[in-house]
Amino acid sequence: MAQIIFLGTAGSAAVASKNLRSSGGIILKIDDAFQFHLDPGPGALLKTREYGVNPHNTTAVLVTHNHINHCNDLNLVIEAMTHSGLERRGVVLGSKSVLQSGEDSHPFITRYHQNLVERVIPLEKNHKIAFESVEIHTIPVEHADQTAVGFKLFCPGFVVSYPGDTLFTPQLLESLSGTDVLILNVPYPGKRAQGLNLDSDAAMKIIDHVKPRLAVITHFGLEMLKADPMHEARLIQQATGIQTIAASDGLTISPTGYGNYHSPVKGF
Numbered sequence: 001m002a003q004i005i006f007l008g009t010a011g012s013a014a015v016a017s018k019n020l021r022s023s024g025g026i027i028l029k030i031d032d033a034f035q036f037h038l039d040p041g042p043g044a045l046l047k048t049r050e051y052g053v054n055p056h057n058t059t060a061v062l063v064t065h066n067h068i069n070h071c072n073d074l075n076l077v078i079e080a081m082t083h084s085g086l087e088r089r090g091v092v093l094g095s096k097s098v099l100q101s102g103e104d105s106h107p108f109i110t111r112y113h114q115n116l117v118e119r120v121i122p123l124e125k126n127h128k129i130a131f132e133s134v135e136i137h138t139i140p141v142e143h144a145d146q147t148a149v150g151f152k153l154f155c156p157g158f159v160v161s162y163p164g165d166t167l168f169t170p171q172l173l174e175s176l177s178g179t180d181v182l183i184l185n186v187p188y189p190g191k192r193a194q195g196l197n198l199d200s201d202a203a204m205k206i207i208d209h210v211k212p213r214l215a216v217i218t219h220f221g222l223e224m225l226k227a228d229p230m231h232e233a234r235l236i237q238q239a240t241g242i243q244t245i246a247a248s249d250g251l252t253i254s255p256t257g258y259g260n261y262h263s264p265v266k267g268f
């Protein structure tokens with residue numbers, strides 16, 4: 001049975017540091033076949049244990065960009081996945097900012113941890129790669145980290161998309177079409193987005209256009225928490241007619257009931 005587990009739903013350092021919500025990313029599990037850990041932010045390892053996820057079973061870690069609330073625990077998660085290097089296993093995929101040196105930046109992954117895993121795969125926008133029974137397409141997103149990428153995962157039976165942090169753009173809409181379960185980072189309520197991020201109004205437009213079978217909003221900032229994510233989700237659902245829920249820490253959903261996609265992809 002497939003499961004999506006939200007280890008944390010904090011969308012800003014303020015929310016995480018006040019302990020209003022946890023961070024730690026999202027787990028996607030398909031039976032015993034694979035376990036993906038998306039955006040392992042602060043507390044990722046701690047939260048896997050709290051929510052009954054075995055971090056050693058992780059087969060791939062996917063990171064959208066180099067902001068600390070998305071990748072802080074990347075190296076720790078790799079330690080857990082490989083038993084501190086006793087077993088060389090697992091794949092790390094993500095933005096170049098996290099996995100490669102830039103002109104004035106160093107990668108978030110350490111050289112030591114790069115050597116613990118089987119493969120490290122820096123991804124471009126509009127990249128396609130097959131991994132296990134999943135086809136991974138990157139979503140072209142626009143964020144402060146210019147190398148940021150989102151993930152569209154063609155899993156057996158359903159398609160789940162997680163753009164990560166991004167601005168609303170026409171390319172984003174296009175790349176999300178055919179998504180069954182859409183997970184959106186919505187740090188701001190109403191029309192109050194700041195920086196290159198989404199607010200509820202933008203989320204509503206995306207959900208209305210993409211028409212997933214299920215939309216989940218997560219990654220909440222302080223203003224969003226004040227406005228109440230459940231209330232915002234209800235407004236989106238009323239306006240779009242699409243089932244929309246607000247994630248809470250530890251929320252587990254079963255995506256298989258929401259898809260009709262069958263992947264022919266096998267292996268790398």
Ligand SMILES: [Zn+2]
Pocket residue numbers: 065067143165
């Ligand atoms: Zn960010």
